[in-house]
Amino acid sequence: MADGTRRSNKVRYVFTDPCAKELFVDWADIASDSVAHLRAAAGHRPDDPELTALVAELHELSPEFRRLWPTRELRRKVSGRKEVNYPTAGRMSLDYEVLNAPQPPGQRLAAYTATPGTPSHSALSRLVK
Structure with missing residues (x-):
């Protein structure tokens, strides 16, 4: 830059x-x-x-x-599933979707979610608290 x-x-x-x-x-x-x-x-x-x-x-x-x-x-790839091993939450299976941000050009935002009721959802919820 x-x-x-x-x-x-x-x-x-x-x-x-x-x-x-x-x-x-x-x-x-x-x-x-x-x-x-x-x-x-x-x-x-x-x-x-x-x-x-x-x-x-x-x-x-x-x-x-x-x-x-x-x-x-x-x-x-704009969507899919990733298996991650997060240091403070453990292993999670996360679905993701990638969105193009309007600014700056070329910038993208990835949103990760987990299926409600799964261990991955519980682990992800603990991370955002």
Whole structure:
């Protein structure tokens, strides 16, 4: 970014934060989906300097990213289910939906929910209190 700050980014988190491999039970699937989604975004915005910088950064910092990027898969996931192992709540099965935020461009918001009456719902409820 022009002012030297760096926006939070899920793909960066998946590939550069060791906690991601502990959080996402199915980390390999999350990593593959993340790369495929990033590649799709890069195809829509090939001249975006922030996107280009993110890809370069991940190439530099992550052997897993370097291995997955050449697969050339494209995928835009906007909903699904993730298994997470949250440090203070334990393992949860969460449904998610991704929404496009109007500003700033390219920003997306993920909403996570759990089925009422399940252990995942109870664990998620404890986190928001």
